[in-house]
Amino acid sequence: MARVRPHSLRVPASGVAAVPANGADRRRIAVGLMGGSFNPAHEGHRHVAELAFRRLGLDEVWWLVSPQNPLKPAAGMAAFEDRLESARRAARHPRIRARDIEARLGTRFTADTLVALRRRCPTMRFVWIMGADNLAGFHRWDRWSLIFHACAVAVFDRPSYSLGALASRAAHRFARFRVPSRASRTLARRRPPAWVFLHTRRHPASATRIREAARNGS
Ligand SMILES: Nc1ncnc2c1ncn2[C@@H]1O[C@H](COP(=O)(O)OP(=O)(O)OP(=O)(O)O)[C@@H](O)[C@H]1O
Numbered sequence: 001m002a003r004v005r006p007h008s009l010r011v012p013a014s015g016v017a018a019v020p021a022n023g024a025d026r027r028r029i030a031v032g033l034m035g036g037s038f039n040p041a042h043e044g045h046r047h048v049a050e051l052a053f054r055r056l057g058l059d060e061v062w063w064l065v066s067p068q069n070p071l072k073p074a075a076g077m078a079a080f081e082d083r084l085e086s087a088r089r090a091a092r093h094p095r096i097r098a099r100d101i102e103a104r105l106g107t108r109f110t111a112d113t114l115v116a117l118r119r120r121c122p123t124m125r126f127v128w129i130m131g132a133d134n135l136a137g138f139h140r141w142d143r144w145s146l147i148f149h150a151c152a153v154a155v156f157d158r159p160s161y162s163l164g165a166l167a168s169r170a171a172h173r174f175a176r177f178r179v180p181s182r183a184s185r186t187l188a189r190r191r192p193p194a195w196v197f198l199h200t201r202r203h204p205a206s207a208t209r210i211r212e213a214a215r216n217g218s
């Protein structure tokens with residue numbers, strides 16, 4: 001299947017990519033949405049994005065730099081522009097795009113972002129991507145159940161979070177919609193709710209550790 005290059009997407013003033021510009025491509029572009037604080041961006045983010053291309057067959061991965069995670073304290077959160085810049089530098093991949101979509105849309109809650117993106121980009125298929133740590137606490141997110149109904153979800157393993165994630169309220173509530181990992185490449189085409197947990201090679205990087213190391217001068 002031909003790959004869709006980033007420059008074939010028309011990006012209107014909102015910064016949100018719209019329909020493919022080259023009308024020749026009638027299939028729906030599959031985009032992985034990886035929301036994050038990126039405080040700062042690191043190799044763990046790249047690791048997940050690369051696995052997402054491979055395991056989900058995506059055309060692009062968008063790193064949605066969050067203006068402010070509603071569940072994290074604002075104290076210690078670097079300026080949005082610095083985090084966006086950090087994500088742009090770390091992406092180093094033609095199909096990973098660090099984006100300020102939530103800042104432009106004025107959304108903070110993922111449920112609102114997904115509803116807005118689906119309305120603006122009706123020809124795209126979205127998959128929400130997150131690490132196992134976020135599935136473990138997903139039931140604390142605003143309208144978390146709606147998120148599962150709005151978008152396919154792919155969860156990537158992360159050191160020390162596999163068990164907590166798979167025992168979580170969200171995993172239990174949506175157990176019957178879990179797609180076997182061998183069918184992960186079908187996820188983007190499935191009607192939500194549909195989600196997959198990928199037991200992949202884990203990457204130890206964490207922004208908390210990087211900030212701690214910076215504070216300790218190491
Ligand atoms: N090493 C990793 N393995 C798997 N998923 C990861 C990894 N690092 C980040 N993620 C995922 O990427 C998304 C964005 O993460 P975020 O920017 O918050 O980085 P973080 O390292 O988790 O930050 P912090 O330590 O400040 O909480 C989240 O869904 C998170 O679960």
Ligand SMILES: O=C(O)c1ccc[n+]([C@@H]2O[C@H](COP(=O)([O-])O)[C@@H](O)[C@H]2O)c1
Nearest residue numbers: 035036037066069071109110111141142
């Ligand atoms: O919508 C929510 O209630 C919500 C609660 C916690 C996290 N999120 C989103 O989850 C993504 C990952 O956040 P983080 O800080 O773990 O990188 C990011 O896009 C946040 O906006 C969203």
